[in-house]
Amino acid sequence: MAIPRSKNITIKEIAAQCDVSPSTVSLVLNNSPKIKASTRDRVMKMVDKLDYQPNQMARSLVSRRSKCLSVTVPNLAHVFSDVYFGEIISGIYQEANLSGYKILLDIAQEKFIGDKEYLNILRNRRADGMVYIASTIEDRFLLEFEEQPYPLLLVNHYFPGSQLNYISVDYKKAAKLAAHHLLELGHRKIGLIIGTNTFTGLDFRDTFLEVCEGRGIEKKDLPWCGVKDWDEQEGYEMAKKLLARHPDLTAIMAGNDRMAIGAIRYLSNMNLRVPEDVSVMGMDDIPSARYTTPGLSTLHMDLFRLGELSCRHLLNLLEGKESECHELKEPHLVLRESTGPAKPDSAS
Amino acid sequence: MAIPRSKNITIKEIAAQCDVSPSTVSLVLNNSPKIKASTRDRVMKMVDKLDYQPNQMARSLVSRRSKCLSVTVPNLAHVFSDVYFGEIISGIYQEANLSGYKILLDIAQEKFIGDKEYLNILRNRRADGMVYIASTIEDRFLLEFEEQPYPLLLVNHYFPGSQLNYISVDYKKAAKLAAHHLLELGHRKIGLIIGTNTFTGLDFRDTFLEVCEGRGIEKKDLPWCGVKDWDEQEGYEMAKKLLARHPDLTAIMAGNDRMAIGAIRYLSNMNLRVPEDVSVMGMDDIPSARYTTPGLSTLHMDLFRLGELSCRHLLNLLEGKESECHELKEPHLVLRESTGPAKPDSAS
DNA sequence: TTCCCTGCGTAAAACGTTTGAACTTTCGCT
DNA sequence: AGCGAAAGTTCAAACGTTTTACGCAGGGAA
Structure with a gap:
């Protein structure tokens, strides 16, 4: 059931049907300006007609980009049930989605750290970059990223003295x-x-x-x-x-x-x-x-917004639009009913 | 920054260093029984020494498996902040992790449905299967999966009269x-x-x-x-x-x-x-x-457990160990203080 | 000796794209 | 008409694996 035997439509089929080369189809799909409008139309029509879907694996293999972002959270009990993380993750998802990126979820459990998965996930191209939400003092393994070419962004945390990228509330x-x-x-x-x-x-x-x-x-x-x-x-x-x-x-x-x-x-x-x-x-x-x-x-x-921003910054780092990120967002007071004037000192 | 120019270590390097063919290295890595213990050891030593990481994209391209599972949730406000979803997702993560699968997160927003991403994500091999948590009556697009060769499992929902796989509380x-x-x-x-x-x-x-x-x-x-x-x-x-x-x-x-x-x-x-x-x-x-x-x-x-089970069943479907899944889990009463004897009817 | 089997490895063809270099066509200009 | 540049298209080599069919050595049976 898992692997449909029905041959998938490839770029070659499209090419054959349109009497052009596979390269041309690829260029069309990637919006190259080198393609004549008429050819582009012809190809796109066929793409629609055959309901062609590019094979992401093949793409990633040659482009060295998986179009996935790793989102990692600390290993707390019920971590995904925590509104705090939920809001940030929602924000990240939103922004990633706009740029066609997918979100790969991870929890920093022992195995994740011990096996250096935090690095391997980037090395073996499962993800192009990583957002780590609310790391802790103990997560010193993150310092390895200082010597690594892979983009990492910490959210709501930082390591004093390190150059790791972060975005955090002040x-x-x-x-x-x-x-x-x-x-x-x-x-x-x-x-x-x-x-x-x-x-x-x-x-x-x-x-x-x-x-x-x-x-x-x-x-x-x-x-x-x-x-x-x-x-x-x-x-x-x-x-x-x-x-x-x-x-x-x-x-x-x-x-x-x-x-x-x-x-x-x-x-x-x-x-x-x-x-x-x-x-x-x-x-x-x-x-x-x-x-x-x-x-x-x-x-x-605004945790949702913080998530959005963190994703945006990571993508910028990824695309070379930014070379570092050390940003602080201002919090502001929200006064409701749980605070009030101190009661007069009854003691002394 | 994104694309390290430093050439990555490939299976070929390992092969060269060990005086074997790339095929041999591949077979070792995949635990083929056809390889002599001594060769295996030699290769594994080199793998460790060079800190080799298989390129997942290349693997996926030929094996047609991404080792990723899509987890999709409905488009509710703050959906990731909802404990209900959080628990289930945590369970899924846990089980997926054990089998070396990654979790790809998705929200069933208009775009997701309109562009048929729910299908494309499987067609273009970003995910090998999909878990859809708590779908609603309106999500009729899911019925398309009845004619699709891709494994889908609904969690805590089902469609009366359809053959879609599900696992749900009774x-x-x-x-x-x-x-x-x-x-x-x-x-x-x-x-x-x-x-x-x-x-x-x-x-x-x-x-x-x-x-x-x-x-x-x-x-x-x-x-x-x-x-x-x-x-x-x-x-x-x-x-x-x-x-x-x-x-x-x-x-x-x-x-x-x-x-x-x-x-x-x-x-x-x-x-x-x-x-x-x-x-x-x-x-x-x-x-x-x-x-x-x-x-x-x-x-x-037990929502966490439900998540674990759903993942297990999806993997079974994926690997052909199961051909369908229609399972109901028993809930049980937990009595605390919010229920008590009805107060005597004061009216009438 | 011949033949086959078994155990271990290897060669080579995929998998489906992207991409620089090369090629062809078109067109403006002299 | 001739020429060069520009525009449009194609070739072919990657990308890094898996996998099938085959090769080869050694050993036992006929």
Whole structure:
């Protein structure tokens, strides 16, 4: 069943039917300007008539282009169920599609790394380039690409000191916006729940703390917890941990919306009101952020658009239109109901 | 940058270095039993030493296999952000990976359908087979595959009367389980929120109504609303609509968990308690179903596993190990806190 | 010795395109 | 008419594999 015995129509058939050479047909198909309009028409008519489909394998073999892009995501549980990745992937798909590229999916599991598939997929031409979404600190194997001729673009991550191409949200800017917002509201004891397995996460934390300390808040009033999976459950548990040790926190800043949602759940389980007792702020502005109760104050970063852009940049790198890409996108505040004025200090 | 000028290592280099013919190297690489162990070793050593990577394009060209599987999803907003699809795709990836297949992603947008890409992708050998997840009633173009030699497998859908291969959860069984559960709890006025754009959704509705009517419930006490997007918002709005017309409903059955979550949100906005005032039941048992408040009673269907199985079946079809696939998986009840005894009829 | 078999390798023809170089036709210009 | 350039078309060599049919050596049987 798999391999139809019915001979496929090739460029040669078309050529024969039109009394031209196969080369001519190829040139027509590739829109060469060297072909006379009348010939082009004749060929195209036959192509339509016979419902000819170019064999992509043959094309790729000689052109050394597969017209596929590899999209790789980290090996997290349920990674494809994560809105964050979903949005970015959708954006990439959209843009790739416009240029006739296909998307090849991959997950950076042990095998993928151990067998160097990340390289081989490019070397054996299954893909012309690679987008790696949200890599982590541990993914040092990516540094190999510095000496490799294959185009790689990191999305929402980067490696300090390396020349690897990336496009990312400006997490330092995000931290400033968030910190200012919470400080404006009078918060002086803020807990941080943040992924510490990415450089962007660390940037966020450091900048956030810096800004707060710059406003005279003491380190001891800025407790933080590091996480790895960035999901609701971690948000829940870290909120619990933070409040156990610092019951007088008036705000929690979470590294993404999912963790913020988890934190809110914990607070409401504890009969703490959001934002009256504790303000909670998220990051990403995923679609469901507006459907939580209360609506989530967060930092908007258009992930779909980020996906589109990343694909565009990769294609540019591929086509030599760009030689490097180190771009930061600005996030902006989205204020809903989960943040509010700090409640007057009841202690002391 | 894209096309490294450094000549790639080919099978010929290996052959030359080992003093054998290219054919021999090929046979070694394909584990042919016709090659002596000593030769095999010699070749393999050289393969390792030179870090040789077979050119997949050349392979595909002659073998007529791309070792890629197309995974297609319907054109819903944020489709890749939907846990439902995410889980299935993850399962497919997992299984495909084990057999050395890659996953090619596609969305059934107008262009995809209009240009017959769903066929062309198979005809021009970009993919060896196709998995279509959760197609809808409108996707009649899929019926073309009945006369096509290319392997297609539908996941969680089917076309009545067609011979298209599918693997799906048994939605009729699911309806029976759900109906019995709610009836046991004493519910006699049950609202239904159900996707009416799939045959599986319609099956669910019809079976559910049938069972209830079989237990003596009147049609008028079984109002239902049809939806298309299956998301939280629709769940919210349909719950609103149902309760507006039937304020005495004691239970709502939603076609999936996301809609159930939306319904619960509406109810709590209306200060109706779940399950004391209204029971709500979902379907799918997505990961977050256990994290809602109250925990969601639902029907478990292992979507990840479903993905794995669908991939396995497609590969079997591809390799001729199976000639058709029409399989139904059993769902089972997962009872959490969102369903409870019907409250005594306050009206009449 | 002849013949065949078996075990191991190889030669060469695909697979269906693209592409630079070469070839032919057309056409403008003297 | 003659000539060269420009325009249009074709030739043939890739691209890197797989695979079929065949070659060859050595060994046992007749």
